[in-house]
Amino acid sequence: MAGPGLSELTLRAREIFRLVVEGYIANGQPVGSRTIAGSGAVGLSPASIRSVLQELQDAGLLAAPHTSAGRMPTEVGLRLFVDGIMQAAEPSLAERTQIERGLAEGGTIEAALAAASSTLSDLSAAAGVVMVPRREMRLAQISFVPLGQARALVVLVGDDGSVENRVIDLPSAASASALEQAGNYLTARMAGRTLADALRAIRAEIASGRSALDTASAALVERGLAVWSRDAAQRPVLVVRGQANLLDEAALGDIERVRQLLDELESAEAIANVLDAAREADSARIFIGSENRLFSLSGSSVIAAPWRDGEGRVVGVVGVIGPTRLNYARVVPMVDFTAQSLSRIITQDGFGRK
CATH class of the missing domain: 1.10.10.10 (Winged helix-like DNA-binding domain superfamily/Winged helix DNA-binding domain)
Structure with missing residues (x-):
């Protein structure tokens, strides 16, 4: 109404x-x-x-x-x-110092994001949340290890030394030689590419008949790349801290609402969709209660702001999630300041660049 x-x-x-x-x-x-x-x-x-x-x-x-x-x-x-009506108050010197100190002590981008989430949680008495930038791994090597008659372990090595494993179902015609051929083919052609780039290039090569792969090896290549492409698209990367802050004295009188909110915070993909709505904003956006479908049952609010890389591109969102009685005048500028500080660190240290 x-x-x-x-x-x-x-x-x-x-x-x-x-x-x-x-x-x-x-x-x-x-x-x-x-x-x-x-x-x-x-x-x-x-x-x-x-x-x-x-x-x-x-x-x-x-x-x-x-x-x-x-x-x-x-x-x-x-x-x-x-x-x-609200008169926003700029973060105090102590609050700005606490935010900047936490980010500076992180060392890595992952640690800085965790520090941002924790600090916002501490200062706002709500749950702090940061959506991590979706940085695609650049590939160095891929291999297929047989696990039995119908499955194989796909081992992917990134150019940064990181290793990820996935289990895939094998086509009925897949042999040990087909597994080896698929791994060698992918490694030779995808070095230095992202998964998305490699998948597009290799699919085009197979479709045009330029590939030397047989049918079984081609099917393995498709499955080996597709499993990561689906996973990257479906797996939101979030850092959430401070859920315990939601269990304060005022909340104990409405424990069912808090229980609902804690359940909602378990849905990482849904939270990522909420935060995505703030990506195009110039500063913090506020979603109150049923203005956002995810938190309509618990009657909770979200304050979120985007942060950017050195080229001004939005690479993530930082914010807080809590009851509708959040101190908006204090928390909104705090979220904005944290987003600006993250952007500054990303620009200085080169994190988040592709």
């Missing part, structure tokens, strides 16, 4: 709405009229404040979880607050 815009709220309603949202974000609890009156911020009686709270509830911006309780913002209300 679309709520009213800021221009439709009176100054008094806007101020009371702001106090409810900020109070809820700070404490995770509904805010009542007596609390607002006691703050002295609006100079109104509890009865007058209750009248405004009811108007805001009727407009779909606030909700009352219980009849006698105070009010809390709805997802529509949170979106209005984030887009029109």
Whole structure:
């Protein structure tokens, strides 16, 4: 449901709405009229404040979880607050130092990403998440090791010395000589290429009849490359830290929601799809509750920003996942700063370049 815009709220309603949202974000609890009156911020009686709270509830911006309780913002209300009222605060010197120190101590890009995720988790009291750039291995050698009558182990060696193994089913006509021929053929033709490049080139060669492979060896070549191509496309690479932060005191009253969120965090591919939606943004994007299908059941929010390589290309996304009562004014600039710091490290050290 679309709520009213800021221009439709009176100054008094806007101020009371702001106090409810900020109070809820700070404490995770509904805010009542007596609390607002006691703050002295609006100079109104509890009865007058209750009248405004009811108007805001009727407009779909606030909700009352219980009849006698105070009010809390709805997802529509949170979106209005984030887009029109929130005053973002730049990360403090201590926060910037903590982020930069963690990244600098990483050493490798993988360690830097883990540090970014952990630091964001610590600072935001939510789960920190980083989507690792999809860096394709450049190939050096491939071999097929028979495991029995119907299967073989495919061993792939990258030019950086990394080794990966996959088990494939063998065509019925595959012999030991066919396995050897397929391995030699691939090694001779794919050195220095990525999997995608090698697959395109070798398929074209086989299709044009320029290959010296027999039918059985050609089928092995196809299977040996395709298994990695599918795996790379289907396997999101994520670093998630700080799930335990989601089990704070405020969350214990809604343990089912937290359990749902923890289940959602187990779906790496789905999270990668969420983060992908932030790749084209210039700065942090905010997804509140049901604005994102993955976290609609748990009512959780995602704040994510892209980070880039030395040529300005987006190579990954960093962010936090937590309850809708995240401190957006503090966390959004923090996520942006972390993304900028990652981009700077990538540019300086050359990580992420192909």
